Amino acid sequence: MIKIKTMNQTQILVIGRHPEILQTVVRLVNNNPEWKGTGCLTEQEAISVFDQQVFDLVLLGAGIDESSEDSLCAHFKARKPDIKIVQHYGGGSGLLSAEIYEALKSNQL
Amino acid sequence: MAQTILHKAETRGHANHGWLSSYQSFSFANYYNPERMQFGALRVLNDDTVDAGMGFGKHPHDNMEIISIPLEGDLEHKDSMNNVAVIKNGDIQAMSAGTGIYHSEYNNDRASQVKFLQIWIYPNKRNVEPRYDQLTLNLADRHNKLQQVLSPNPDDAGVWIHQDAWFHLGKFDKGIDTEYTIKKQGNGVYAFVLNGQLEINGQVLNTRDALGIWDTDQFKITALTDAEFLLIDVPMVF
Secondary structure (H helix, E strand, O other): OOOEOOOOEEEEEOOOOOOOHHHHHHHHHHOOEEEEEEEEEOOHHHHHHHHEEOEEEEEOOOOOOOOHHHHHHHHHHHOOOEEEEEEEOOHHHHHHHHHHHHHHHHHHH | OOOEEEHHHHEEEEEEEEOOEEEOOOOOOOOOOOOOOOOEEEEEEEEEEEEEOEEEEEEEEEEEEEEEEEOOOOOOOEEOOEEEEEEEEEEEEEEOOOOEEEEEOOOOOOOOOEEEEEEEEOOOOOOOOOOEEEEOOOOHHOOOOOEEEEEEEOOOOOOOOOOEEEEEEEOOOOOOOHHHHHHHHOOEEEEEEEOOOOOEEOOEEOOEEEEEEEOOOOOEEOOOEEEEEEEEEEOOOO
């Protein structure tokens, strides 16, 4: 399978159960021209999108139960062992940028 | 041996949006400082001033314990749980964002600014049912003593949140001192001076300075002038 990778943009997959919050977080991610956010409301959608596109970072938002988080993480790590996965807290603009910067920084270690 | 970290007031981040002046003790929004990410479970301590007639429009939160402590003026709160309330100096408000909420905060006064502390604590459990709590405190209960205003226990003094955290407020006359015993093993305390001058563990702190202290069971607080302060007792690992 050929995976799509947009050059020069950090690809961020955002998963969350709350449609309005997911939309807000993706919009905030996309406010930074160096980042490209893709939002998914379900595990199936997230797995499908992940398998078709090259992501640098996954943000796990609110409403995903632990077992779903575990199975998503297992799938993502199996497909891309160096993928950085972080639990997103706050749901808005407050912590988002710092969370992404910190995750990407640790990715570079 | 106690470990400490000193955050002088002038080293905080600052955002000036015209209607909002926000001094940020930790990385927040456009302020990013890798050395200032959090103090244990304490992730946000914003010292905000909102102009008359202005405020934060409807915006979302999830998975965060959000505490507001007004210092001057009244702030109107509306949220997606149909809560409409005004919080004023002497009140404390706690909100568990959990699976997700929307809220707005406005200063409806046409003449005066509102000053308040916005504090975010990482929850000890993700995806809880959103909840809102507000309490009017008795200001006399913090004069020359520590007043507990937040805990993890619904039946304890103050509001409660989903984290092993305790907040205390103090308004001490010059020369008054006390020993503070950290509430739980593994917790640390972020002491934030609202005004005046304090000495904690030998460190002199002025208005809006903060001292984080951990790896100890207790420490001494002395008011070098009349002083008001907030103690935020939080898990260092959570």
